[in-house]
Amino acid sequence: MARFANVEAFGSPSGELTLLPFNFERTGNAQFLVSNMVGDFIRLTEDEINNVIDLKLKPGDGLYERAYAAHLITGTQQKAQQQLLALRLRSRMSFLREMTPLHMFVVTLRCEHSCPYCQVSRQSTDRSRFDMSETTAQRALDIAFESKSSRIKIEFQGGEPLLNFGLIQKIVQAANTKSTTRGKQVDFVIATNLALLNTSILEYCKANGVLLSTSLDGPLDLHNKNRPRPGGNSYELATSGIRRAQEALGKDRVGALMTTTEASLDRVDEIIDEYLKLGLEGIFLRPLSPFGFAIKTKQYQRYDTKRWLRFFEQGLRRILDINHKGTPFREFYSALVLTRMLTDKPIGYVDLRSPAGIGIGALVYNYDGSVYASDEGRMLAETGDNAFRLGHVDTHDYRSLVLSDTLIEAISASLTQCAPECSDCVFESHCGANPVHHHATQGDMLGIKPLSDFCERQKGTMRLLLEILESSPKDAAILRQWAGI
């Protein structure tokens, strides 16, 4: 009856195969890490990768199957492999559909803290000089509502924004009115040290759905050393503020961010414990900032990156342990990178995307009406570098800001998709352009990646996460949860 052909009859001969784009790097003696066009990883030996490149593979040899399933090869007559890659790439890049979802309003530059790693704030009582005016705020709001995003977030920055709480209230009210008439959803967050938090502010935040984001650098002595203020009680005010806000607004309505300084590097466990003690959902182990942490010699920077990676790994392993002991707790930066590595969800995180998130991901309206492409961009301006100043609310609208030569040049100069050392990097799919960082550290928007601490840090983080995913099923299960899979 039936005429069935053997499996051999269905394989394509080598002559009918062709390569799809992929990147790779040597990871050890005759070992390679390979990633396809959408960043799926596969490990190959040197012989295997050579055979793939030479198309010396045939159905049944094991390599063909791995290379095909990983989209490294396709039949010359086939379309599905390319269509799958195209579709997945489209999904990964679709954060670009939401133009400028984040708008930061620097409502005042004044602050009662005097943190050495901050270069922008002023110890001043001169409201007229360092507070944003109502006219400026109104104009900035007009620009924010011109962006094409269907949902925008307004973040109040400082200085200490609560020193100009009256303006915050006016902006929230005006934005809510616009939200109704323009059909654009608006979320609000205040980035505050919480020192000035009081009951009426909390009530206002609750009534208006305003989120709070604060700074917590670690245990008492570390935090207070990093963040001096009159009375030396920044830690006490921050932690009690977090508790009060959690109680009044809900656990998920207040978040904390840490800044890593040299003094933090040996104390990651204690820092994590602080976050845990406060019942926070996780911690963002942030790198040392090149802006506050005075820019050093390149060699010293590289040393610092290695030190930071040790800090990060120790923290991450501690956090995994905490999870194994039954308390769900996340490291947010890992969660972000893992989501990129393990899914095709569009992640438009402004500091880790290409095209860069400057301007088209976020705009910063400074107290004086100047508009910057990023928060770091306005910090640079404070030291006299206007490379990321896009214009002024009085003279520009949304369109002229995002289409300014300054922004277009910075974004197009820094695309990882075509940058030397990035375009063929095995981690490219999960990384991002960082023109502000590279301009600040190297005087070059694109950056010389072998000398870039940003690059070294990204690669180090991703190598670590990949290694944990591959070597420890127990840890991998937690990491996968963070990626939502």
Next chain:
Amino acid sequence: MTLPLFGIADSCEGFAREPSRIVVRLKSPDTEPCDDSDFSLVKSTVDLIRSIEGKHHSIFVVGDSLDTPVSPSLFNRVISLPAKFDYLDTGDILGIHIPTKKFRTLFRRSSRHNSFLVTERCNNYCLMCSQPPKDIDDNWILSEIKRSLPLIPKSTPTLTFTGGEPLSDWTDFIGVIADCRDLLPNTAIQVLTNGRAFANSTIVDAWKAIGHRSLIAAIPVYAAVDYLHDYVVQAKGAFDETILGILKLKDRGQRVEVRVVLHAHTAPIIAETSRWIARNLPFVDHVALMGMENTGFALANEKSLWIDPIDYRESLCEGVQTLAAIGMNVSVYNLPLCVLERSIWPYAVQSISDWKNGYVEECTKCIERSRCSGLFTSGRPRQSRGISAIR
């Protein structure tokens, strides 16, 4: 229990002026016929008397319980079937070829598993096909389906169209789905297709243009690698067309189920295939991982296809968990609970059609029997050595 869904009638009288193929709906003798296709179902002398009282002109006799032969003068049309078709009930629909008296049961009102065979033609030739394809002109089946649809109750929850490849005559078949949309607006429609036709944009556009509210294309994908899929379906180039078809359907917002039939060529790699589906097709609406029915070509290829489900238990478990972890809707079909890891029991579905579903002696001692898929009774059932009562 396996129900005989086709057979030969004992007699068909009074069809001289009818077309050779007719569709029959069985009615209770107490209800008035409302369509020319309605026949009063007669299983006893009482039924016969009531049919006369109810002014039925067409009767459908099942079994030989009548005391006297039916007088030809009492009815215009009389069809008689042997007693083994006693399962037939009011509301059921049959298609009959008068010259040969061959009939097929097309629809059973009491069943949750009504499926229409659309054609026996197929451009795949799957190693395990339960309905081996034939290259014949059977377009008449589509006409028969078109005549049946108006006779089906509007309350029917689901209907399946199968083959062969239902899209072999795609323009006609699209017409059938459009009829379903109009005649059975509340009935969910599932089409078992190899998906290759959807690589053609014209066909996907026509499919979308039907605008059916609850239509799903159930499409098999057997591997993440081209030639492995092509080998299973015995058609070079099928993988490429099938995947393109799925992408084009989803691109147009159409619902798609991916199916993997588990046998010796697919089950050992099901964890890899699942990982690939999770990574590349996370947007499909449902994934069904299915135990194989040992019938049709599966018997001819039994040596190369048979694998005891207990021997792929772990990889199946891993596959299900991979798909479920990213939030995909996943089900395990046709496999009894005792051969599955307990952690994937929540995904196991009682999927075997009622007319070919059964249990074995061991099952009588099992506390999970009422939730279990049981086994196929069709073909030449092979029993897993993992079958054991759960207590």
